[in-house]
Structure formats: structure tokens, C-alpha cells
Amino acid sequence: MAYDLSKVVVTSSPHIKADDDTRSLMLDVLIALVPALAVAVYTFGARALIHVVIAMVASLVFETIYNKIVHHPNTVGDLSCLVTGVLIAFNIPVAAPLWLSAFGALFGIIVVKMLFGGIGKNFMNPALGARAFMMASWAGFMTTWTAPHANLPLFGNVTVTDAISTATPLATLKTGAVPADTGLLEMLLGQTGGVIGETSALALLAGGVYLLWRKVITINIPAAYILTVAVITFLFPLSGDVSRVQWMLSQVLSGGLMLGAIFMATDYVTSPVTPKGQIIFGVGCGLLTVFIRYFGGLPEGVSYSILIMNTLVWAIDKKTHPRKFGYQLDKAKKEAQ
């Protein structure tokens, strides 16, 4: 029998591929961010959602414009710019002006991501790069904290009378005391001051469990990061008034640690790919975080510690090659001698 072979193509093996692609992975990350977003909207009102939407749309628009200018095919289909958008908004206090979200997206997408070659090429996390930039440029907006359920205006600028300003638990911890009005339960559920996405440790953990279940991330980085913070703060509490466990839990559950450990430090592009390297990276982030929290000028150190570790990723990968199959450890050592 003669068959129609006109459509046949010849390529190199393998000839089948898994269904997961970059887009589906990024969609999973977006889904994992939903619980934290829901808590944010509940805690800070619909203004939090508006921040997130603005940052997402701005990220999409800026990446499209950039690709147009440099005559690249548009890359927004991989959805990674939307993840960046959400994370940028998550790093802004809800009372900040709405244009700040868009500006963060401009810096994160154009400067940190696209100028370095787009997805996979940037050496630091775009959302954290944007946060560092905003902290340096608008420190006032970036540190104006609003108490939960403050009834902020949806769109306009927040005036002093609108904002019931509050101290974040971290600021209190910085003084060497456990916050009196915010218990561990409030921190777990996110009923405290803070940037939009960081407050609820529980919602962020739920997202983390989803990512682990979907095998989007491995447990190495978040576990190493959080455990390091836990161990150090347990061993060296700043406050003698409360138990070590309470001090440790306050440190672990407050601030951006969960958001950073689960969603920022695990950013594929800017974290090591070797299992050993991931653990070193997580431990390094944890040490730097506690160091900045204890001795730094700022109450929070998560974003800077991840950014610092970002710059070491290539070196960490290079030094943590796994043992190849068929190379015995003792033999490798002998050869080295």
C-alpha cells in the first residue's frame, strides 16, 4: 500500500515531551499566590487588589512594548511577567499611591528582566530588584504601614487621616521585644501591618504546599531558609522576657520571610539548580536575613538577603556539582591528589 508521508518530519530523539511548559508552571505559581491575595483583600480592602491588578497589567504592557521596540516576538505568553507583577504589588504597602505599583513594574520588567535578555537571563529577582529600587526612591511610601481593616480609599491617594498607621511586628521585634498587641495567631492569619502580600504566613504556606504538590518547586530552598532563621533566632533570642520558642515563632511568622522563602528565593532564574546549591542558598538567605534583622538599619532583611544571594548563584552552582553516576567519591579524591 502507498502511504501519504508528505507530513513526516525527521528530528533528533526524544520524540515525546511532558505536558508541563513554562506557561503551565507560571500559572501554577499564580494559583499558589491566590490564598495570600485573598487574605490581603480581606485585611487591607479592595485597594490591595487594585494594586495587584495595576502591577500585573503594567508588567504585561511594559514587556510587550519592550519586545516591540527590540523586534522580538512577544514573550508575555509564558505568564512569567504576571507572576512578577503580582510579587511587585505584594511588596508594596497598601497605602502607597497606585502609580507606585506601575512604576515598580516598569523597573522590574524593563531594567531587571528585559535589559538582561528576558526570561532566564536576569541575575536578580525582578520583583525584589523593583522593591529595592522603590525602597531607595520612595522610602516614605514603602514604610507607611496601615492597620488591618482601615477602610482606605479605593483609588485616590491616602491621606494621614485615612491611614491608621501602625507598627509592623518586625519593627517591635527590632527593639528587642515581642509585639504586645499582635499574637502569633494574628501573624499566622495576616491580621497585622505589612506589605500587601506578606502578612499571612498560613496563606503563603498553603501556596507553598500547592507548589510542592505540583512539583513546581522543591523543598530545598524554603526549608533551608526558614529552618536557618528558626534555628538562629532560637539560639540567640534578643529578648529575655519571652520564651525562646515564642521569640523564634515571632521571627519566623512575621515580616516577609514566608513570602520570600516560598515565592522569591525559589525563583527559578535566580536560584541555584543543584540540590546542594539550593540548600547553601537557603541557609545563606537565612543567615543574612537574621543578620540584617538583628544588626541592620532596617527592620526587615528578607529582600536584601535574597538579592545578595542571587548574585552568588553562578558560583554556588559551579561549586556544588552533584557526584556523577559512576564516579566514586574516594576515587575522585584520589584523582584530585
Added chain:
Amino acid sequence: MAYSFRGGIHPGTHADPGYKSATNTKPIEKLALPDEVILPVSMHIGAPAKPIVSVGDTVDLGQPIAEAGGFVSAPVHATVSGKVKAIEPRLHPNGSKVLSIVIENDGEDRKHESVHPYDFASMSNEERIECIRSAGIVGHGGATFPTHVKIQSGIGKCDTVIINAAECEPYITSDHRLLLERPEETIGGLKMLADIMGVQTAIIAIEENKKDTFAKIEELIADDPRLKLYPLTCKYPQGAEKQLINACTGREVPSGKLPADAGCAVFNVDTAGAVYRRFTTGMPVIRRIVTISGSAVAEPKNLEARIGTPIEKLIDACGGFKEAPNKLLAGGPMMGNAQFSLDAPVVKGTNAFLAFAGNEDKRVKDPQCIRCGKCINACPMHLLPIYMNVYGKQEDLDNAVDCGMMDCIECGSCAYVCPARIPLVAQFRLTKGKIQAKRAAERAKAEAEKKKAEAEAAAKAEAEKPAENK
């Protein structure tokens, strides 16, 4: 407990792991004899065989028609009786044209006089190995390494014989059906191989998706304490030699070495079957089981075909294509060779022929690595595919080797899981070629320099001699 290794992937869907459901319940069907068979002289790894018949000769079934071209080589036998029609280059499933002996079938299936049973028990080991060598038996799993070489180089070094019944390549079910329908051949062959190699441990390792074969096999191995059945976790590439040895014995074949260096000899299900058939019936390798499957095939089947049968005849027997195929593969989807024609014949290593209608390999334009590291977790050799790709592209060959380029077994696990759909294996093949070329050039250069230095030294000695005399 099932045995396994670290790394690997799980192709297939939840409902159809390994995409094997299309054929794993279909009994082996004997394919009608073709009008002509095309027998390439190179159906094995090693030197091509040398034809010993001429055009116009009448040959019988099982008659040797080409003799081994060296130690690492295998003879070829007539797989039908009839007349030698041509000895000319013909298309081989590897994509190139290979010298082939074409036999016109006379339909009589007349057995050659050399085909007679052997008395295995009374033969010496040398006679047994010669008997296997002269039968043209090679690894039927796909790699087609001559079996007698494996046996000879393994005697004294190996303490374990393993039958590789993992059949981890998706879609393929030919070994599964053989184990289910003719387990006595494989187990009989395993006993013979254990005798020849003088080992006390003979393992048949089967992936757990073939549990339906366990009961009968356990019954067959009950009388021999050397024989053991090891269930394996369903995972690709469980059947890769190094991974299989690691799963069964915990040993690692050292880099650049052979399984014998880890004390193991691994044989395919049908290779053991071929050994058994050789001694019990005298028949050399004339047929094999081929799984015909894939989304473009009208009625997927397991076919028993004479070696040399054009692939087109197998497709005909499966009702042809239900859709125009987009991809034709000799072998499995992970390591098989893409084909552009159906003219190539079934060769000794053809375990499957697949035809896909859709874009199963999901190619994309301009893929971008997102550094997710999934390739590293999937790599059964524990290499760094992500950096092998980076260094390979930059032609930084030393760093590529450092990341494991030359240890890559090209199983395709990394490319399968890659969410960016980077053609990693294709890149690695290119880079390996460059590394080999560079090493060859370096060797040649060192050789030339050595010669030059020797010549200079000789010239110097010549020049100094008269001076001494003065």
C-alpha cells in the same frame, strides 16, 4: 519492594502509564512471509558482516549468507528460503544506505541443513559460545552488541547475569508479550547463560507494570536457586544498562567502563530467548517481535516478523494509517530513530515501529531556559544538563565535559521534562562530536610531536657521533 535508581521520568498519563495500553493486551501475531527480505550486513555494533553468497544463489531458511567481519561482529542468515536477488546498498533504519542482501522468497520456508538442535549439556563452553556466535545473536534490546563478545569478555569478571525485562521505553510491549506468552524461552535462555558464564546469581528484572507475567515466571524459576525475579519500579530509563545494574545490585558501572567492570552481564528478554532457541532448535536469528503503535496507526499490534521484512508490510498488517503520520520512528519515542520512509527493513534491534499523527514532541521556536532545574532531577546519570547545554552552545568544551557531557547516555529524560522544550539531547550530540573531534586532533598532534621529537633526537645523535670520534 521494587528496585530502582535515582532520577528518571514517568512518561505517559495517569490512566495509561507508558502509553502501553494500545498493545499490552494484544497477543503476538505472526506476520505473513514477505515477497522479499532485505538483510543489511550491519545489524549489530562492530564490523559489518561479509556476504558469502552471490546474486542468483538459492538459499535456505537459516543458511548463513554473510560471515562475521571481525571479532566484534555477527553473521547474517537467510530469513526466508529463495533466491538472492541483489546485493546492493539499501535503506537501513539508521537512515543511511547499507550494503544489503535481498532475497526473493520462494514461499517454501525450506530449512537449511545446518539447522539442528544441539545437546547443550554435553557441549564445552567454547563450543557453546561458538554456537551463539554463529547464530548471529546480538542484543535485541536495541543496542545490538554481539552476544558472544559480551559473554566472552564477561567470563571470570561477572558474578551476576541480569535479564533486562524493564522495557521502560513508552509504547513498546514486545518483551512484555514474549514474557507472557513464551516465558520458558527467556528463562531457559537465562539458565543457559548462567551456566556458560558460571555465575551463582541470575536475575530477571521486570518492571511492575508487567505484574501479569510474575506468577508464571516464579513457577519456572522455582527449581533453580540461582534464579531470582526482581520487580522494578516503573520508571524511564529503568532498562538502561547502567541504571538496571544499579537498581538490581546497588553497583555503579565506573565512568567509561563496561558492565563487566561492575561484575554484571545484562541480556535482553529476546536475546536470552534467541540463545534458548539456538540450542533447542538450532535456528539462528531469523525473526523478532515488533510493536507497531502510535497515534497514527489504525490498529496497533505486536507482530512476529522475519528480519528483513520491509516496515511497510508491518504497517499494512496493522490496517495502515488512520491519519497521515507526522513522525515515523524505528524504536521507542525516547531513543528511537526518526524515519522518512517505510522502505527500511526490520533489523535485529527493531523492537518497535511507531507512527505519530500529532506534534508529540511539542517543538517550539526559540526556546528559553528558565533554569527550573527539572533536567537535573531527571538525569539518571546525575549530570547537569542545564550547564551542559550552556557550555555546549558556547563551545566551552572543557566545562561541558566537567558537567558530564561524555557520561550522557542520551536517554532523553532531560529533554522530556524540559518545560522550555529545549532540544537538549540534540545539542549534546553535537557537542559530543566536537569533543571527540578535538580529542582526536589532540592525539594526532601529540603523535606528530612525539615523532618529530624522536626524529630530532635521532638527528642530534647522528650529528654528535662524529664529534665524539674526533
